[in-house]
Amino acid sequence: MDYKKAGVDIEAGYRSVELMKEHIKKTMRSEVLTDIGGFSGAFSIDKFKNMERPTLVSGTDGVGTKLKLAFLLNKHDTVGIDCVAMCVNDIACAGGEPLFFLDYIACGKNVPEKIAEIVKGVADGCTQANAALIGGETAEMPGFYPEDEYDLAGFAVGIVDEKNLITGKELCPGDVLIGIASSGVHSNGFSLVRNVFEMSEKALNTYYEELGRTLGEALLEPTKIYVKALQSIREENIRIKACSHITGGGFYENVPRMLKDGVKAVITRDSYPVPPIFNLLAKTGDIDEKMMYNTYNMGIGMIVAVDPADVRCTMEAVRNAGEMPYLIGHIESGEKGVELC
Numbered sequence: 001m002d003y004k005k006a007g008v009d010i011e012a013g014y015r016s017v018e019l020m021k022e023h024i025k026k027t028m029r030s031e032v033l034t035d036i037g038g039f040s041g042a043f044s045i046d047k048f049k050n051m052e053r054p055t056l057v058s059g060t061d062g063v064g065t066k067l068k069l070a071f072l073l074n075k076h077d078t079v080g081i082d083c084v085a086m087c088v089n090d091i092a093c094a095g096g097e098p099l100f101f102l103d104y105i106a107c108g109k110n111v112p113e114k115i116a117e118i119v120k121g122v123a124d125g126c127t128q129a130n131a132a133l134i135g136g137e138t139a140e141m142p143g144f145y146p147e148d149e150y151d152l153a154g155f156a157v158g159i160v161d162e163k164n165l166i167t168g169k170e171l172c173p174g175d176v177l178i179g180i181a182s183s184g185v186h187s188n189g190f191s192l193v194r195n196v197f198e199m200s201e202k203a204l205n206t207y208y209e210e211l212g213r214t215l216g217e218a219l220l221e222p223t224k225i226y227v228k229a230l231q232s233i234r235e236e237n238i239r240i241k242a243c244s245h246i247t248g249g250g251f252y253e254n255v256p257r258m259l260k261d262g263v264k265a266v267i268t269r270d271s272y273p274v275p276p277i278f279n280l281l282a283k284t285g286d287i288d289e290k291m292m293y294n295t296y297n298m299g300i301g302m303i304v305a306v307d308p309a310d311v312r313c314t315m316e317a318v319r320n321a322g323e324m325p326y327l328i329g330h331i332e333s334g335e336k337g338v339e340l341c
Helices: 010-025 064-073 079-093 112-129 190-196 215-219 227-235 250-258 276-285 289-293 308-320
Strands: 054-062 097-107 132-140 150-161 176-181 242-245 263-267 300-306 325-333 337-340
Touching: 010 112, 010 132, 054 079, 064 079, 064 150, 064 190, 064 215, 079 097, 079 112, 079 150, 079 227, 079 242, 079 300, 097 112, 097 227, 112 132, 112 150, 112 227, 176 263, 176 308, 190 276, 227 300, 227 308, 242 250, 250 263, 250 289, 250 300, 250 337, 276 289, 300 308, 300 325, 308 325
Parallel strands: 097 132, 263 337
Antiparallel strands: 054 150, 097 150, 176 300, 176 325, 242 300, 263 325
């Protein structure tokens, strides 16, 4: 008996590392001090010593049951973007600059080519966020995961000068809410998605006119990464007073998280186009509107609050970063919460 007969192929692990190195290399930043394959990753903070009060911000998350669709369609090169996005968007939401990322892949069987595809997606996400992929772990766990399945999670660290933290404390009635378009469902609410649509290769490969592509392509569309859009706003010396990453829990859970006591957010639902995947999901699953807004991003992945005088420049900055902004609402006095009208 040996480890390979027990289900763990050490040689496959070595091969996975070799295959992923080419993808990891493109994420490197000058501050990275170690090579991939060591016991830890080292990142210099010397570049940030001129900040008044340098503050670390962190985020951790996974992809969730969206992975089930990747298994069915045997498409593994984009879920890594989702994993990175869920972590770095939270850091950006606090005003931080993502610095580095670590991933964790647990699988039933280490197939080096598949692992490399997953890491390619992680590296693509890190490139979009300008974060270095400085380490990670691939754990082969036979008997715990089926041979053709895996889980993917990650952890990111960023930095911000404490004075630039986005806290919501400066919010005032009359401040304007700008929403930045999502790419679709992102990486939340897939347990409901999988109960609405038939989860088979045939069903996911069905073409829908209203989507302009197959159902599987629409659902596997990677989560938007908003790091550059928020950075573009800051570079225009615009103060983002509050910010919300619209993830699981949709508008009703996430928007109040950006608010201080005594103010509420008022959002106009028809102020932006709702992507067709949400209309199809609601119609097919007979899901009422409030539940949709309580579960999904409904086409808005990030919301920023700014002073009315900064609206035009904010919208332009977002467009310059390649994203689509919409004027979706405003802040009023009232009980802390969100009102959709």
